Amino acid sequence: MLQNIRDGARGWLAWVIVIIICIPFALWGMGEYLHPVPKRLIAEVNGVELSERDFQQEVSQQQNRLRAMFQNQGIDFSFTDEQLQQLRKNTLDYMIEEELLVQSVRDANMRISDALLATRIHSFQAFHEDNQFSQARYEQTLRSQGMNPTEFEYKIRRAL
Known part of the structure; x- marks a missing residue:
């Protein structure tokens, strides 16, 4: 049976089937390039955009720092929903303040x-x-x- 499939795969009909299968995959892949997912913004500070990706990365780093700090003290710690919400708010505030400070330093021509x-x-x-x-x-x-x-x-x- 496999030999019959192999022999049949060499003809023009096999190529037509392969092309018919490939076209939807090619169009689907091109759709990602033609219609990219817009970058989700979490905030904008004087025209500078803070992306959700950067925000999530910063929240994750803050969580890891806090966990490590508690583990060093021998405390097993996990975040409650309320604590996580507060951490997210504090992280956003921190990112906005940091961007404002960076803009001030740049405006003062400090390097x-x-x-x-x-x-x-x-x-x-x-x-x-x-x-x-x-x-x-x-x-x-x-x-x-x-x-x-x-x-x-x-x-x-x-x-x-």
Whole structure:
């Protein structure tokens, strides 16, 4: 039976069937490019958009920080719905305030030098091995947090 299918798959009819099957998949895939999903905004600060993706990432990082803090104290902690709602509100407020501060710094033409940024990053003990900064550890730690060096450096520059 399989031999009959293989022999039949070599003819022009097989190619017509393959093309008929491929067309819907191609059109479906192109639809993603022709009609992209609009970026969902969580807030806008003086024309700068804060995306829902960035907001969700920040909330997740805050949750992880709080869990780690409680675990270090030996406390098993999980968020209630009310606490999670408050965390989301506080995170949004923080992101708006941070963007306002960044805009103020930019308007005042203040810049963080690359040397200062590198010094600050090298001071984080989480990136050290044998009391020295380790580039491999730096990249590994960032990957485990779902970030890359460019994103992290941008955040540190904003924080400074």
